[in-house]
Amino acid sequence: MGRFKRPRAAERKEGLRSRAPLDAGAQELLPAPDLVGVIGAANSARLPFVVIGGFSVIANGFVRATEDCDLLVPDGEHSDEAILRFLERSQAVRAHDRKRLRLADIAGAEHLRVLSRFGIIDLIRGGLPPLDFETVSARAMALELDGEKLLVASLPSVVGFKRLAGRPRDRLDLIELEALHGELPIEPIPGLDDRQG
Amino acid sequence: MRLAHDRSIAATRQAQVRARDRWAQSNRHDDQERRARALALTPAERLRLGESLSGQALKLLAAAVREGHGPVQAPSRS
Numbered sequence: 512m513g514r515f516k517r518p519r520a521a522e523r524k525e526g527l528r529s530r531a532p533l534d535a536g537a538q539e540l541l542p543a544p545d546l547v548g549v550i551g552a553a554n555s556a557r558l559p560f561v562v563i564g565g566f567s568v569i570a571n572g573f574v575r576a577t578e579d580c581d582l583l584v585p586d587g588e589h590s591d592e593a594i595l596r597f598l599e600r601s602q603a604v605r606a607h608d609r610k611r612l613r614l615a616d617i618a619g620a621e622h623l624r625v626l627s628r629f630g631i632i633d634l635i636r637g638g639l640p641p642l643d644f645e646t647v648s649a650r651a652m653a654l655e656l657d658g659e660k661l662l663v664a665s666l667p668s669v670v671g672f673k674r675l676a677g678r679p680r681d682r683l684d685l686i687e688l689e690a691l692h693g694e695l696p697i698e699p700i701p702g703l704d705d706r707q708g
Numbered sequence: 709m710r711l712a713h714d715r716s717i718a719a720t721r722q723a724q725v726r727a728r729d730r731w732a733q734s735n736r737h738d739d740q741e742r743r744a745r746a747l748a749l750t751p752a753e754r755l756r757l758g759e760s761l762s763g764q765a766l767k768l769l770a771a772a773v774r775e776g777h778g779p780v781q782a783p784s785r786s
Binding site: 543544545546547566569570571572574575576577578579606621622624631633635638652653654655656657663665676678680691692702 | 735738760779
């Protein structure tokens, strides 16, 4: 019996009840996420990154659809400049206001969701260890895809991010990953396990 | 000394709560957008999207397996 339980029907229904009204931005048809395009632009912008989110679940064995590319990026001035170069190469605008971002917008942002020619991209700064950029990148899988090198979050990091997110979809990912890998590596997550303890 | 220690613990707790709230807010927003986009797709667009996504997913998994990553045991479901 796995440690991760399937979400109850009531929890799944809650997701439908809380559906947001369609706004102009959401109605636009965006291209499917182009992972190779994203990592090509990130590499050419010299942006350090680790692929997290749905694509990292896939790389860890559970093949499912994902609608955006989630990149974990480091903090700091050099990273901010690289993010700006990456956004320019990706022809990206901020999702919620279609603004073409400047360095000042990037420097203060912990999470950027952008619309780009490669689809939707989420840029996320690392959290507290073990979900900080240094730890996640040090233990990531080094892969190559169509000639582009990339780091993809390894199983302990994916499990940490999924436990922290805690949505029904994340719990399903954990169930499937546990079925594939056996007992999952569980690490204490600040802000999550200290509250449950 | 004790006061400084308590303040340090309080600051850490606050940072942890901020991190958790940030993730929760981000995830809620992403979910709302995803549902809205899914509703806007026509059947033909859904097919094209599915083809593109599954092709990329298989390519990525193949890259991971080539490097010796991926599941170490065969799935067992009874």
